[in-house]
Amino acid sequence: MTKPMASMVKEIEYFSSRYPTREALEAAREINWDATTAGQLARCPRNGQYAIRYGLRPKEEAIYLNAGNALHAALNYYYSGADGDLCLEELRRIWGKGYDYRSNGKYGHLHLGFLEVVFKNYMDYARKRDTFKPLIVKMEDLDLTRVLGAVWRVAEDGSVILGESKVIMEFTVNGEDFVYSGKPDLPIEMGGAVYLMDHKSTNGYLSGWYFDQYRFSNQLRGYCAIVSSITHLRLNGALINGLYIGERAILTEFKGDRFGRYGPMLFDPSQLSEAIKNQYYWRKALDYFEQTGYYPQHTGRDCVSCPFATLCALPPSIRDLTIRTDYDAVDRSFLDL
Numbered sequence: 530m531t532k533p534m535a536s537m538v539k540e541i542e543y544f545s546s547r548y549p550t551r552e553a554l555e556a557a558r559e560i561n562w563d564a565t566t567a568g569q570l571a572r573c574p575r576n577g578q579y580a581i582r583y584g585l586r587p588k589e590e591a592i593y594l595n596a597g598n599a600l601h602a603a604l605n606y607y608y609s610g611a612d613g614d615l616c617l618e619e620l621r622r623i624w625g626k627g628y629d630y631r632s633n634g635k636y637g638h639l640h641l642g643f644l645e646v647v648f649k650n651y652m653d654y655a656r657k658r659d660t661f662k663p664l665i666v667k668m669e670d671l672d673l674t675r676v677l678g679a680v681w682r683v684a685e686d687g688s689v690i691l692g693e694s695k696v697i698m699e700f701t702v703n704g705e706d707f708v709y710s711g712k713p714d715l716p717i718e719m720g721g722a723v724y725l726m727d728h729k730s731t732n733g734y735l736s737g738w739y740f741d742q743y744r745f746s747n748q749l750r751g752y753c754a755i756v757s758s759i760t761h762l763r764l765n766g767a768l769i770n771g772l773y774i775g776e777r778a779i780l781t782e783f784k785g786d787r788f789g790r791y792g793p794m795l796f797d798p799s800q801l802s803e804a805i806k807n808q809y810y811w812r813k814a815l816d817y818f819e820q821t822g823y824y825p826q827h828t829g830r831d832c833v834s835c836p837f838a839t840l841c842a843l844p845p846s847i848r849d850l851t852i853r854t855d856y857d858a859v860d861r862s863f864l865d866l
């Protein structure tokens with residue numbers, strides 16, 4: 530059963546008159562093509578086959594994803610103006626496990642007490658460091674012409690907090706309607722311009738080298754395209770808000786960066802359109818691999834950190850057994866993510 534949200538922010542589902550219910554929309558359109566999905570195929574067609582077609586996810590990753598979701602939810606509350614106690618209440622709600630819960634493996638350090646300390650440290654950092662304002666809009670100011678469905682996050686005064694609101698919308702690419710979904714983290718105003726801030730929690734140390742991977746990100750540019758389309762504001766670029774959640778993150782003697790900002794990376798409007806076009810062609814590529822019946826392995830540098838390396842290391846004839854023991858099958862219904 531879903532636990533009630535802390536009272537600060539409400540989630541409100543929206544559906545267009547063309548598809549007035551969730552069931553009607555899901556029956557008529559593919560709605561879960563988003564940056565995560567496209568990225569899985571772009572990383573390696575075989576990764577796409579395992580993650581998208583089979584819906585596989587390594588069992589031990591569930592705890593890491595849950596920790597990221599809990600921190601995201603608390604950050605969303607923080608930037609909606611909630612006090613620290615309410616943010617922590619939301620973190621606990623999304624984490625969904627008590628103080629005694631522990632897991633094994635490389636994410637064994639992630640538990641409720643750990644996440645609370647990370648978030649309290651983050652609030653201290655943000656109070657000294659933040660020089661921006663979250664972008665807040667009124668529902669009546671949004672252009673919903675091409676929005677098919679959404680889960681808006683609405684504050685007590687009725688304003689829409691675009692951060693963490695899920696949007697399913699149509700773009701036109703090559704004269705075709707293309708449905709693309711996204712959940713931008715935090716649109717912000719800074720120095721008279723609008724940017725997207727994206728929260729990244731990571732087990733790895735924060736560094737410019739780590740952040741560099743996002744310079745040309747289809748995900749960030751796609752989020753900017755979504756926000757720009759519904760607000761008619763120019764999105765000038767993106768910043769990364771990095772949170773280190775590796776096992777040393779709450780040690781007092783840790784000398785590395787616990788948090789870090791990178792950017793802004795400046796985007797031209799034509800690059801936002803290009804990102805949507807890229808995602809359209811990655812979707813076409815999925816059809817191509819599906820039709821040929823074979824998803825080739827990329828076998829490059831990305832294999833080092835790939836969640837499916839265990840499978841690729843095995844002879845093809847015995848992979849099915851490992852799929853059943855080491856991986857969960859996840860239903861990627863967009864509105865549930």
Ligand code: SF4
Binds near residue numbers: 573
């Ligand atoms: S381990 Fe390498 S080849 Fe296998 S799915 Fe991952 S990226 Fe592709």
